[in-house]
Amino acid sequence: MTKDLFGRHRAVLPDWLALYYEDPLEITHGEGRHVWDAAGNKYLDFFGGILTTMTAHALPEVTKAVSEQAGRIIHSSTLYLNRPMVELAERVAHVSGIPDARVFFTTSGTEANDTALLLATAHRRSNTILAMRNSYHGRSFSAVGITGNRGWSPTSLTPLQTLYVHGGVRTRGPYAHLDDRAFIDACVADLEDLLGHTRAPAALIAEPVQGVGGFTSPPDGLYAAFREVLHERGILWIADEVQTGWGRTGEHFWGWQAHGRSGPPDIVTFAKGIGNGMSIGGVIARAEIMNCLDANSISTFGGTQVTMAAGLANLSYLLEHDLQGNARRVGGLLIERLRGVAAQVPHVREVRGRGLMIGVELTRPGTDEAAPEAASTVLEEARAGGLLIGKGGGHSTSVLRIAPPMSLTVAEAEEGAAILDRALRSI
Template sequence: MATVTESAHAALYARHQAVLPDWLATYYARPIELTHGEGRHVWDAEGNRYLDFFGGILTTMTAHALPQVTAAVAEQAGRILHTSTLYLSRQAVELAERIAQLSGIPDARVFFTSSGTEANDTALLLATTHRRSNQVLALRNSYHGRSFTSIGITGNSAWSPTSLSPLQTLYVHGGVRTRGPYAHLTDAEFTAACVADLEDLLGQANGTVAALIAEPVQGVGGFTSGPDGLLAAFKRVLDRHGILWITDEVQTGWGRTGDHFWGWQAHGEAGPPDILTFAKGIGNGMSMGGVVARAEVMNCLDANSISTFGGSPITTAGALANLAYLLDHDLQGNARRVGGLLKSRLDAVAARSGIVREVRGRGLMLGVELVEPGTDTPSPAAASLVLEAAREHSLLIGKGGRAGNALRIAPPLTLTVAEAEEGADALRAALEDAQAELEKSGTRKGETR
């Protein structure tokens, strides 16, 4: 990697701090500006090249500067950029037809939004209107967006700046398999305990409950999940009460988990969800999200509603090209194959590390939980050190988890075997650097005492 002078980055960061909110988080002690990308690589303003294992928060789904997508966007930009939903859009109809068919939801209707947060807001509006109730079930450790409504159902306190909410949210177990009161149970026992918890919670609910919203794999929560089949077991309970199931596929959709096109399909024996939300990867970097729901649910609104930016000509043109590339090149299969290789490499690295508690996830959605050396205590300091060290080894990764101690690894789905090996080597080196720093710090503290 080229020598980093930091001058361009430091100057821009000073301007950033002067005009943008203090709570607008950036990565790294010395934040960087990414100026361009190609394939699975990006470059910063100092000319440094990185292997991208985070894809702009799981958003660059196929590749940076994918020719098919950039050509579709450029061609559409030369015709018309914007019309709104007050006018018919051929691209929006074609994309909705494809997504409705892929969703697995019968008699599906699709509404496009400009983000995953807005998609989840819309799903909650539909569910609460359809059920005439503002009571919502959510999983502990969950994250569904940064709007006032979606924060109200977020079960991760690190991302919830207010306790005020238009919803009454009831939180159930099941989002984290290897920590908490049920961690010692077998998968079958874990599922049974979570179902019993759900039944008990419903017995205490005051009247009608509108919906359960759940990420099949919790994204910001650190790529955690319950056992396969858990949400299906929940759905059998929900169906008895008429409660809707919303699956938040903002991060798990489009084949990223490898084994399934949607995360809900790991729980599919109880049938498809009532509502599905999506975003991020479908736009490959453009602002695109949406909701899929049964017609009965989608059509329950009786007030006027439009979307100024949802399903715009340029975002739907790009998304159509992106989805076609993903399907034509079996990127779900690539996520399964290359993701499996990457996970096995990370498992081997973890076995030799004193700060890795667990490698989890599936496909190209992998989490690495970090702890204090030789303990089971979550270590956000370790995650911060590895994040910085990975950058020094020309690798960009993400961070998450309730304690901020999990690494999030989610490269574009076109990742090659050679790039997976390269990334694993860089992460191994970063973990070794971080562990050495933590152990040195611990020694210094011991000497002080």
């Protein structure tokens, strides 16, 4: 049955639409932190549909909100007043940390980043964008043009002039040997030198923790140091919080807050987890930036009533149940457990991350050479053991990505770590 579906998939969908596993998986239903496939096999989900099932599968509060709203009205476009959209925008603006914030809803993180680029370039009258090496910002024409990860940027053609900055990866590159303070100083000096050779950019866009890049991050404070340099020149800071937002990193509600001594970003983009599977993305910006466009605009599907109802219920559940605190506590235990496992596996170069956003980088033993074939082996062995994880990485897909729903229990963390232990030892 699944093989038949795989054949039909290949017959009508693009070849570049990636699928995990040699025998691709059809997920039919889920509950809590578990999902089931078409053959009835049960899996502990440590990837959540790419960090999107943020609270839990089939969360009653969200499914009830969606069902009740769908029974009233599903969609009207932004040409009409929309109470759920206004209510969610009020809550998002409040938790954003951005003064006089305005919120625009989209259907995805890609579209959110597109909108942020539109706002920044219009506000600054510049089409030059600073981006981080190893970054990923989406699938659209403009988003791939600012993506610094070759594996996810299929064309060099772009409407933007993009300049790439050092700093997103702490343990690789020309500054990896430096201590944190010296690393930050070197990256700032590189940024200042770069700015001396180009016309004034519109903005720097950066993920506080690089998601597709393998859950890499700079030392805390790097983006605050960058912000001081940018602010002097009027250059905007866009924080891509599509994967890091809503408390997933445990220590902070937003990833940028690890770099926050100079205040919040000018623009924040978000998506994925806020909808718990429903298609919600968005942009938060100061009013002067959000309102800088001098042409009409609408959104047909951004902010539609049924997705906004899901977002409201999901955000309420997350805050009322302190899932950020749970991510900090359970994620901390999981990271330490995996580091204990890694010490016994020569292929593991590093276990990194914070909260429930954890990367396990695999290399050929005794070298820094990426080992994508080892990552594929672990992915398959973990599935065989009843665990779903992801892959990523800048040099190749040699980083295991672990990002369970934020309601993960200690017992489930231990169960998943034990399966990963066996899968890692299999290589």
